[in-house]
Amino acid sequence: MNQQRDTREERHRTRQDEIIMAARQCFRQYGFHAASMGQLASRANLSVGQIYRYFPSKDALIEEMVKRIVDNRVAAMSDHVDAQHIAAMLAWRETLSEDDEMLMLEVAAEASRNPRVADILQAADAHIFSNACRKMRLNYPHLSDEHITACVEVLAVLVEGTAFRRLTPQKASAISLQTLYQQLIHHIIKHSEDK
Known part of the structure; x- marks a missing residue:
């Protein structure tokens, strides 16, 4: 049970890291104000809804x-x-x-x-x-x-x-x-x- 939870938490952290990396690239390219969640989702190979599961805004x-x-x-x-x-x-x-x-x-x-x-x-x-x-x-x-x-x-x-x-x-x-x-x-x- 603990191993499953640890694996889920590790996957969650890995996905957050991937989203942060994509966000850094988008923010550097477009600026915070102009970067859209759609651009970020595309860069992270996720849907906007998936991003919102990890970061509410x-x-x-x-x-x-x-x-x-x-x-x-x-x-x-x-x-x-x-x-x-x-x-x-x-x-x-x-x-x-x-x-x-x-x-x-x-x-x-x-x-x-x-x-x-x-x-x-x-x-x-x-x-x-x-x-x-x-x-x-x-x-x-x-x-x-x-x-x-x-x-x-x-x-x-x-x-x-x-x-x-x-x-x-x-x-x-x-x-x-x-x-x-x-x-x-x-x-x-x-x-x-x-x-």
Whole structure:
């Protein structure tokens, strides 16, 4: 009995993964707003009704997709969040996934039109922000919570701004930018230590 249930759950997860993959492709090609459930169903080789068995709405699909992107970012954050790594990532415009970055820009655009997607984006931001604060607290335990929050906010602006800037050619050398980012991050953390 348990084996049958496990097999059903595995099939369910596999089908959800296939739908999410098809949704990612459609959303990248058409944008969230313009992608239809019919296009998504066609890409997933399913009927629209079958998709609705797994996800009750396009917003539910977006929510699951964003959750997976954020979970991947949080997992990566566990390994690579220190000032030097962040400076290098920003300067060289590195990303965990170019596709995820572009999809999150689509989420931000859709959030400006759709209150439900705005809520999804806020929840995702709260999750990743709290994890970044926790990681910074581990690296700099002597800093106050207020200063950690302020530092993470500035770093979030730099990271998210860099995601947007990836759409244009970089105007300065990555080597020069890395030095400036290191100095900036050091100054932010040092300034917080002095308070």
